[in-house]
Amino acid sequence: MTTAAEPRLAEHFEATIARHDRIEPRDWMPEAYRATLVRQIAQHAHSEVIGMQPEGDWLTRAPSLRRKAVLLAKVQDEAGHGLYLYSACETLGVTRRELTEKLLDGRQKYSSIFNYPTLSYADVGTIGWLVDGAAICNQVPLCRTSYGPYGRAMIRVCKEESFHQRQGFELLMTMMRGTDEQREMVQESVNRFWWPALMMFGPPDDASPNTARSMAWGIKRDTNDELRQRFVDMSVPQAEVLGVTLPDPELAWNEQRQAHDFGEPDWDEFWAVVNGDGPCNAQRIEHRRRAHDDGAWVRAAATAFAARQAEGGRGR
Numbered sequence: 208m209t210t211a212a213e214p215r216l217a218e219h220f221e222a223t224i225a226r227h228d229r230i231e232p233r234d235w236m237p238e239a240y241r242a243t244l245v246r247q248i249a250q251h252a253h254s255e256v257i258g259m260q261p262e263g264d265w266l267t268r269a270p271s272l273r274r275k276a277v278l279l280a281k282v283q284d285e286a287g288h289g290l291y292l293y294s295a296c297e298t299l300g301v302t303r304r305e306l307t308e309k310l311l312d313g314r315q316k317y318s319s320i321f322n323y324p325t326l327s328y329a330d331v332g333t334i335g336w337l338v339d340g341a342a343i344c345n346q347v348p349l350c351r352t353s354y355g356p357y358g359r360a361m362i363r364v365c366k367e368e369s370f371h372q373r374q375g376f377e378l379l380m381t382m383m384r385g386t387d388e389q390r391e392m393v394q395e396s397v398n399r400f401w402w403p404a405l406m407m408f409g410p411p412d413d414a415s416p417n418t419a420r421s422m423a424w425g426i427k428r429d430t431n432d433e434l435r436q437r438f439v440d441m442s443v444p445q446a447e448v449l450g451v452t453l454p455d456p457e458l459a460w461n462e463q464r465q466a467h468d469f470g471e472p473d474w475d476e477f478w479a480v481v482n483g484d485g486p487c488n489a490q491r492i493e494h495r496r497r498a499h500d501d502g503a504w505v506r507a508a509a510t511a512f513a514a515r516q517a518e519g520g521r522g523r
């Protein structure tokens with residue numbers, strides 16, 4: 208519904224965005240801005256929670272108590288990130304219940320990367336190094352996003368992601384200093400995860416329907432291609448230190464651009480995975496649905512407890 212005050216409110220909103228200031232939950236905002244934020248933050252929250260599965264698969268098979276403790280802490284951090292993000296999303300007038308339902312029935316997405324399987328323990332290190340590395344590249348600029356609660360949630364998430372990236376790199380480094388077999392495991396894992404990691408940044412800018420609008424609103428601070436380039440430039444020297452080869456024959460330093468040239472990800476594969484046809488899409492959602500059903504008694508108990516408290520409060 209349009210009100211008489213709307214043009215003035217819209218002007219105030221635009222001026223706030225132009226000043227790179229923050230929009231807060233009680234401020235007026237265009238409906239499309241709100242819907243874009245719900246879409247992106249929900250997708251981000253779902254990614255954190257679904258993202259617990261590929262690494263969680265290795266918790267019972269960690270090679271030592273130390274590795275198990277580190278991995279357990281990391282996976283728990285991802286659950287925490289999901290919580291911050293669902294809470295940020297709720298400030299936009301949606302409930303966690305609605306968001307969960309939309310994830311489970313496929314109306315909201317989660318990151319394509321988590322639809323790939325983890326086939327060896329080296330994948331735990333590669334996810335830390337490349338997947339969390341890509342997440343940091345994407346999320347550090349989001350600390351300056353125009354919506355206050357999202358930006359503030361990102362600050363803490365990024366601190367924890369930096370630790371995750373370091374633990375992944377340290378794990379891979381340890382394996383690279385080990386046996387030939389361990390080095391082969393690392394290389395094989397990097398071969399499988401490199402291209403899907405590049406796809407995390409989304410489609411190329413000229414095929415991204417949302418980027419221009421989200422940049423104009425200050426929701427995104429960089430385009431998909433800019434972030435992908437930053438990630439490649441950051442990863443190449445790290446791969447050299449590790450002693451692994453990135454599986455892209457077109458990867459080369461471009462003196463003129465002062466950046467690396469690199470090959471084109473397989474965008475048909477990307478869209479297939481995004482649209483539900485990746486190697487693990489069905490398994491991930493099925494697992495999430497089962498966990499949700501298994502938790503029904505906890506939600507029922509919590510709701511009953513809250514109702515009881517409210518009744519007691521009234522009686523007093």
Ligand code: BYC
Nearest residue numbers: 251254255258317318319342406407408409415416417418
């Ligand atoms: N996967 O116009 P575009 C983590 C969709 S978790 C799936 O460029 P936008 C971690 C996109 O949603 C990291 N879908 O969109 C956790 C859109 O479809 P809809 C998660 C993708 O929003 C555990 C359509 O394609 N990080 O770090 O401007 C362990 C067109 O795309 C993907 C975030 O979520 C994809 N990769 O830009 C370890 C970061 N890419 O929604 C690590 C926050 C695109 O219109 N999100 N799509 O149906 C963002 O920065 C942006 O939403 C994106 C996409 C860059 C991902």
